[in-house]
Amino acid sequence: MKPQGPSETYVLSSSPHARADSSVRDIMLDVIVAAVPAVACGIAFIWRADPAAGLHSLLVVATCVLACAAAESLCRLAMRREQTLGDLSCVVTGLLLAATLPPGLPLWMCAAGSVFAIAVAKQAFGGLGYNPFNPAAAGRAFMLVSFTGAMTTWSRSGWIASVAHGGAGNLAAGLAAEPGVLETCATPLAAMRAALHSGEAGALVCDWRFLGDLFAGDINGSIGEISTLALLLGGAYLLWRRVITWHVPAAFLGTMAAIAFAALPCSGGLCETAGARAAFAAAHVLAGGAVIAAFFMATDMVTGPVTAKGKLVFGCGCGAVTMAIRLWGAYPEGASFAILVMNAFAPLIDRFTRPVPFGRREALRAAKRRAAEEKRKAKSAPADAKGAV
Amino acid sequence: MKTAKARYRFDGGVHPQYHKDLTEDCPVRDIPLPALLAVSMSQHLGAPAKCVVKPGDRVERGRLIGEKAGFISANVHAPASGTVKAVEKRPGPAGALADAVIIETDAEATAKAGPAFPPLDWAKAPREELLARVEAAGICGMGGAGFPTAVKLAPPPGKRCEYLILNGAECEPYLTADSRVMTENADRVRRGAEIMRRILGGPAVRVAVEENKPGAIAALEKAFAGIDGDVEITILPCLYPQGSEKHQIRAVTGRIVPEGALPIETGCVVENVGTSAAVADAVERGEALVSRVTTVTGDGIANPCNVRAPCGTPYSALAEFAGGAKDVAKVVSGGPMMGFNVPDLGIATTKTTSGLLFLARKSVFAYTSQPCIGCGRCVRACPMGLSPSEISRSVEADDIAAAEALWVMDCIECGCCSFSCPAARDITQFCRRAKNSIRAARAAAAAKAKAK
Numbered sequence: 152m153k154p155q156g157p158s159e160t161y162v163l164s165s166s167p168h169a170r171a172d173s174s175v176r177d178i179m180l181d182v183i184v185a186a187v188p189a190v191a192c193g194i195a196f197i198w199r200a201d202p203a204a205g206l207h208s209l210l211v212v213a214t215c216v217l218a219c220a221a222a223e224s225l226c227r228l229a230m231r232r233e234q235t236l237g238d239l240s241c242v243v244t245g246l247l248l249a250a251t252l253p254p255g256l257p258l259w260m261c262a263a264g265s266v267f268a269i270a271v272a273k274q275a276f277g278g279l280g281y282n283p284f285n286p287a288a289a290g291r292a293f294m295l296v297s298f299t300g301a302m303t304t305w306s307r308s309g310w311i312a313s314v315a316h317g318g319a320g321n322l323a324a325g326l327a328a329e330p331g332v333l334e335t336c337a338t339p340l341a342a343m344r345a346a347l348h349s350g351e352a353g354a355l356v357c358d359w360r361f362l363g364d365l366f367a368g369d370i371n372g373s374i375g376e377i378s379t380l381a382l383l384l385g386g387a388y389l390l391w392r393r394v395i396t397w398h399v400p401a402a403f404l405g406t407m408a409a410i411a412f413a414a415l416p417c418s419g420g421l422c423e424t425a426g427a428r429a430a431f432a433a434a435h436v437l438a439g440g441a442v443i444a445a446f447f448m449a450t451d452m453v454t455g456p457v458t459a460k461g462k463l464v465f466g467c468g469c470g471a472v473t474m475a476i477r478l479w480g481a482y483p484e485g486a487s488f489a490i491l492v493m494n495a496f497a498p499l500i501d502r503f504t505r506p507v508p509f510g511r512r513e514a515l516r517a518a519k520r521r522a523a524e525e526k527r528k529a530k531s532a533p534a535d536a537k538g539a540v
Numbered sequence: 541m542k543t544a545k546a547r548y549r550f551d552g553g554v555h556p557q558y559h560k561d562l563t564e565d566c567p568v569r570d571i572p573l574p575a576l577l578a579v580s581m582s583q584h585l586g587a588p589a590k591c592v593v594k595p596g597d598r599v600e601r602g603r604l605i606g607e608k609a610g611f612i613s614a615n616v617h618a619p620a621s622g623t624v625k626a627v628e629k630r631p632g633p634a635g636a637l638a639d640a641v642i643i644e645t646d647a648e649a650t651a652k653a654g655p656a657f658p659p660l661d662w663a664k665a666p667r668e669e670l671l672a673r674v675e676a677a678g679i680c681g682m683g684g685a686g687f688p689t690a691v692k693l694a695p696p697p698g699k700r701c702e703y704l705i706l707n708g709a710e711c712e713p714y715l716t717a718d719s720r721v722m723t724e725n726a727d728r729v730r731r732g733a734e735i736m737r738r739i740l741g742g743p744a745v746r747v748a749v750e751e752n753k754p755g756a757i758a759a760l761e762k763a764f765a766g767i768d769g770d771v772e773i774t775i776l777p778c779l780y781p782q783g784s785e786k787h788q789i790r791a792v793t794g795r796i797v798p799e800g801a802l803p804i805e806t807g808c809v810v811e812n813v814g815t816s817a818a819v820a821d822a823v824e825r826g827e828a829l830v831s832r833v834t835t836v837t838g839d840g841i842a843n844p845c846n847v848r849a850p851c852g853t854p855y856s857a858l859a860e861f862a863g864g865a866k867d868v869a870k871v872v873s874g875g876p877m878m879g880f881n882v883p884d885l886g887i888a889t890t891k892t893t894s895g896l897l898f899l900a901r902k903s904v905f906a907y908t909s910q911p912c913i914g915c916g917r918c919v920r921a922c923p924m925g926l927s928p929s930e931i932s933r934s935v936e937a938d939d940i941a942a943a944e945a946l947w948v949m950d951c952i953e954c955g956c957c958s959f960s961c962p963a964a965r966d967i968t969q970f971c972r973r974a975k976n977s978i979r980a981a982r983a984a985a986a987a988k989a990k991a992k
Contacts, residue, residue, distance in 0.1 A: 160543045161868070161869065161881075161882075161883060161884065162869050162870045162904050163881050163883055164870070164881055165878060165881070165966065165968065165969045165972065166872075166876070166878050166879055166880070166881070166953070166958075166968065167876060167877045167878070167955030167958050167959050167968060168870065168872050168876040168877075168879065168881065168899065169556050169557070169876040169877060169955075169959060170905070170961075170964065171957055171959055171960050171961075171962075172959070173960075173962045174962050174963075174964070175910055175913055175962050175963050176961055177962065178913075178915065212924035238910070248632060254790070257745055274765070276913065277911070279910070279911060279913060280910065280911030280912050280913045280914070281911060294986075320854070382666070402921070442804050450918065452913050452915040453913050453914050454914075455914070457914055457919050457927065457929060457930075458916065458919060458927075470910055487947070501927075501930070505926060505927055505930075505946075506919065506926070506927065508799060508924050508925045508947045508950045509550070509551070509552075509786070509787075509790075509796065509923065509925040509950070510786065510796055510797055510798050510799035510800075510801075510922045510924075510950070511798075511799050511925075511947065511950070512796075513796045513797070513798035513799070514798035514799040514800055514801065516798070517798045517801065517805075518609060525914040
């Protein structure tokens with residue numbers, strides 16, 4: 152039969168013929184929008200302490216983003232595959248990597264880390280979707296082991312001074328310096344670690360102003376980790392946009408807090424109260440890269456589990472490994488390592504948290520019931536047979 | 541009789557854009573009788589009917605032209621009086637070839653034709669007679685799958701029907717045919733419900749309607765007022781695929797049908813509201829199921845509308861009645877989520893054609909599938925609780941065994957996964973591919989075992 156109408160112009164495809172209005176690019180754009188306030192806040196705080204350092208931190212961010220984009224483009228070119236700059240995932244990697252770097256890091260190191268993140272951790276595996284490890288976390292880990300000195304050198308901004316106002320004893324006095332003067336010194340995490348080992352942790356963290364500074368961001372730290380408030384705003388945006396779910400951040404930070412609460416060693420008599428323990432837990436959650444890791448890096452879709460249950464397991468694992476490294480490991484911060492460790496477990500977690508299909512549980516139950524019935528029948532049948540004999 | 545919100549909900553599902561405003565207020569109009577009808581012998585699920593007419597035969601409206609062939613099959617009747625021109629293979633909406641009786645229609649004789657069966661008094665006739673009538677009239681599920689209704693209404697021995705659920709969810713976007721049937725013919729829906737309730741031995745009745753059809757709900761409330769027994773109009777939230785049999789049972793009764801079992805396993809029988817009206821017509825008016833309400837809609841048609849057309853009407857006649865296609869790029873038989881994309885308008889309607897969707901060029905998008913980024917949206921959306929992302933990756937790697945281990949055979953092809961995928965992956969199609977491979981492999985294995 153002859154087709155009627157302009158059949159050659161009709162599009163043929165399989166159902167569904169409707170699609171949700173969302174793309175990978177939209178998701179990545181949302182992550183960028185969410186990450187920008189934290190990075191901008193960080194640059195602003197550093198700028199306030201020292202404009203030159205602020206400018207440098209801006210260059211760190213720009214270098215990372217550009218190097219990531221360049222590496223992505225060249226890798227695709229070398230692999231003779233289509234360009235993927237359009238999905239913006241390399242920009243996300245660059246932005247997140249920069250957010251976890253010290254503001255004063257030499258730019259060539261930033262570029263090297265970015266190239267590693269994209270070329271080795273992502274494109275070598277086939278690009279977005281195929282990379283087993285979070286590129287930004289892998290890039291940071293690569294830099295931490297390659298440029299250990301530079302990666303653990305921090306410039307000081309105003310935060311120590313405010314602690315010193317609190318009169319938190321020798322510790323603060325030892326770290327205190329003129330406000331607004333940038334020189335290398337410890338981050339809050341490093342200070343806490345040192346204080347813990349010297350038995351002074353309670354003194355530091357029991358000063359609630361310290362916690363307030365950690366939250367608002369007037370502290371020393373990596374570019375994007377400085378303001379927890381800005382990070383939480385970004386996280387809330389991601390939750391609102393449904394790019395992420397609450398499971399990973401809640402499990403991640405909750406586990407960290409629980410371990411910190413339980414693990415604060417009792418020395419110096421300051422930490423015996425629940426209040427001190429809570430403050431210690433809060434300090435651990437707020438300081439360092441925990442919040443950015445929990446909301447931005449551990450929630451990476453490609454390298455994390457798919458189901459809600461899996462995400463909870465993944466988040467708990469991240470939190471536990473982070474705290475293990477912070478309390479007993481060689482580095483003051485362990486969030487990025489924790490994510491990499493848990494990335495390796497993600498496929499396994501996925502396998503064990505796979506949902507049971509609708510009606511399968513009931514089918515299994517029905518089958519069991521039938522089997523039991525048959526067994527009963529089989530039992531009663533020989534008895535009947537005997538009776539017949 | 542009472543109206544109540546559904547107390548349960550199924551997991552998963554998506555919220556597509558509904559576009560029901562195009563036709564939801566368009567009253568059903570009769571289409572002028574087409575000059576030629578192509579009446580398929582395979583309008584239902586199961587074995588195609590056996591054609592009992594030959595070219596040159598004169599047929600009257602309502603006369604049997606296809607006899608049910610097997611347990612799961614249904615009769616086919618002439619939708620109009622006229623002359624059989626040919627019996628030939630024609631492609632159906634899904635593309636499969638089936639015998640079709642081509643009837644050159646005679647409008648005058650059609651108008652004069654009497655009922656196909658003697659009318660029955662539904663309240664007095666024996667149950668067996670009512671059931672026989674439903675079977676004789678060739679009634680099958682009009683929601684889309686086309687399962688023969690008489691089979692559903694005769695539960696196997698030992699099984700009792702506790703709930704008769706009338707499915708008026710119509711969760712597919714664009715479609716308003718069921719909605720119009722409920723709004724305009726609520727009394728027929730009620731009568732059908734009463735008849736089926738009698739056949740089934742007096743189960744509770746639930747009329748399940750999505751909340752976005754206030755007109756239909758009001759009409760049903762009016763029509764069902766004063767009905768005795770346990771009857772409830774259950775208002776469901778808008779959630780695709782609310783109209784899926786198993787998911788509706790879950791939402792309405794809280795029961796879950798075991799995978800591989802029929803709904804009667806949980807004491808439920810689900811029938812489309814259109815089917816219910818057809819049952820009423822078959823019993824009270826002696827009419828065979830030879831026409832149905834179809835929504836002709838989309839931005840690629842001049843005047844979207846709801847029409848009552850004889851089964852076998854070519855799509856081109858529907859398009860013409862609706863003012864003609866304009867800049868149309870894609871024609872879908874059914875709704876956009878599960879409907880079949882047809883290559884041309886020569887295909888004819890069947891008892892299950894709930895809609896014909898014309899999509900204009902501007903709303904037909906080209907896309908390139910990207911690798912899965914593991915966002916998990918398909919896993920959250922899958923109403924069957926599968927892992928579509930993993931299945932799609934397995935099928936992409938041609939690992940059908942892995943897909944089978946991921947329960948791909950449970951997939952109902954509702955399209956939620958593809959719909960929700962930001963990487964524009966054709967996940968539903970991956971599932972179909974795996975299912976077809978597995979079915980073919982199983983059939984081959986069975987054939988081999990038989991040969992031994």
